[in-house]
Amino acid sequence: MIINHPLLGPRDASEFTYLGDAALIDRPDWQAENAADAFYEYGYLRDNPSGEHQELWYHEAGDRSWLVVTRNTLTHEISKVELARDVARARGRSK
Amino acid sequence: MHDLVAITALGGTEPRVDTIAGVTCTEVPGVALASVAARLGEEANCVKALGDLIEAPTPEVGQWAGATISAFWSGPDQWMVEAPFESHEDLPGQTKAAMAGTASVTEQTDGWARFDLSGDNISSVLELLCQLDLRKISAGSADRCSIHHIGCFVLCRTPEHFSIYGPRSSAGSLHHAIVTAMRSAL
Numbered sequence: 501m502i503i504n505h506p507l508l509g510p511r512d513a514s515e516f517t518y519l520g521d522a523a524l525i526d527r528p529d530w531q532a533e534n535a536a537d538a539f540y541e542y543g544y545l546r547d548n549p550s551g552e553h554q555e556l557w558y559h560e561a562g563d564r565s566w567l568v569v570t571r572n573t574l575t576h577e578i579s580k581v582e583l584a585r586d587v588a589r590a591r592g593r594s595k
Numbered sequence: 596m597h598d599l600v601a602i603t604a605l606g607g608t609e610p611r612v613d614t615i616a617g618v619t620c621t622e623v624p625g626v627a628l629a630s631v632a633a634r635l636g637e638e639a640n641c642v643k644a645l646g647d648l649i650e651a652p653t654p655e656v657g658q659w660a661g662a663t664i665s666a667f668w669s670g671p672d673q674w675m676v677e678a679p680f681e682s683h684e685d686l687p688g689q690t691k692a693a694m695a696g697t698a699s700v701t702e703q704t705d706g707w708a709r710f711d712l713s714g715d716n717i718s719s720v721l722e723l724l725c726q727l728d729l730r731k732i733s734a735g736s737a738d739r740c741s742i743h744h745i746g747c748f749v750l751c752r753t754p755e756h757f758s759i760y761g762p763r764s765s766a767g768s769l770h771h772a773i774v775t776a777m778r779s780a781l
Contacts, residue, residue, distance in 0.1 A: 507656045507671065508738075512726055515741065561726075561741030563670040583671065594635060 503569060504581050508562060515561040521546050522554035522568045525588050550574055556584060604708035604766035613774050616781035618714030620773050623758070626677055627686035628703035631694060633672040641697040645674060648693040659737040659750055667737035667750055675703065675748070675760075707748075708766035710773055712757045716781060721757065723776040725749060743772040 501513035523546070528538035550573055557567045566584035571577070588594060603624045605611050610622040633641035646653040649661030654674065659667035664678040664686070678686050687702035694700055712720065718729045725740040727749060732738070736751040745768060748760040761769035 509728075509731075515726065561739075561746065563739055565671055585671070 501576060501578075503557065503567070503578060505559060505562070505565075505567065506581055506583055507565070508559075511559070511562060515559060516557045516567075517560045519556040519558060519566075522556050522584070522587070523547075524556060525568075525584065525591065525593070552579070604705075604763045605770060606767075611770065613777070615774070615777040616716075618712060618716055618720060618777055618781055620770075620777060621711045621713070622770070623709040623711050625680040626704070626707075626709055627680045627683045628707060629676045629687040629690045630669065630701045630703050631666070631674045631676055631690060631698045632701075633698045634696075637697040638672050641672070641694065644694050644697050645676075648676070648690060654735075654737065657738055658735050660735070667748065669737075669739060669748065680704065706763055707760045708763045708769065710759045710761075710770060712759065712773070713755060715755060717755065717757050719780040720773070720776050721749070723780050724772060742769060745769050745772070 502510045503513055503516055504510050528542050553571055553573050555569050555571055557569050559565050568582045568584050568587045569578055570580035603610050603622055605622055610624055613620045642653045645666055649664050649666050651660040654660040654666055654668045656668055659665055666674045666676045669675050676690050687700055691700040722729055724742045727738050727740050732751050734751055734753045738749050745761050745765045750758040
């Protein structure tokens with residue numbers, strides 16, 4: 501499998517390590533009223549879609565950047581690769 | 596009064612030199628290093644300050660630039676600055692002053708061991724060592740990759756001269772990997 505790194509171009513998947521669902525970016529507010537429930541959901545509950553899935557990958561044997569990879573779990577086709585920091589900032593993080 | 600003897604990353608008093616079939620691997624101990632990571636919102640100012648420090652345009656993705664003080668790209672908004680230790684022992688201090696608060700600077704001197712490869716047929720050694728696309732590499736390239744599971748930087752000074760930086764604590768393993776590949780490929 502080849503992952504097309506947004507900065508470095510196509511790299512072999514063996515250079516990367518997989519973390520999991522990119523929903524991990526959406527860490528709940530720990531001060532919210534429902535924080536306990538939100539963290540239970542954040543920590544333990546995952547969607548398991550057949551089809552498009554956004555995943556966090558780490559370019560360990562490369563520039564050490566975190567990526568959000570959109571991959572089809574049925575065909576393994578990778579349709580989009582973004583820097584995780586860009587995705588996180590687009591969702592209002594790190595401001 | 597202590598009587599301490601300076602040793603190289605491989606433990607010798609002199610840098611190790613191995614020559615196999617026209618390619619020479621040289622241990623290079625005399626390098627001062629500092630890492631530069633741009634602070635959030637200061638990325639553009641950091642690029643400008645770093646360019647002023649190395650007196651060259653700040654290297655883009657996968658590149659190195661500079662002369663006496665040079666820098667190579669190590670990740671998004673991150674660079675490593677290198678200079679001769681003899682003349683720039685205080686490189687981290689100098690870099691921190693030059694960055695003027697636009698970046699976080701960390702001393703990396705002696706955190707890394709450097710091996711330089713020189714000769715005509717280096718690419719046949721590198722293609723055994725790492726997964727980099729050697730057809731895309733030319734003078735000015737700087738890439739991070741894994742060599743025998745050791746995270747290394749590979750810099751192409753000229754097609755006949757490469758530098759490999761690896762963690763100093765793995766210097767022996769990295770040197771073994773390089774020399775084994777040289778024996779095998781050349």
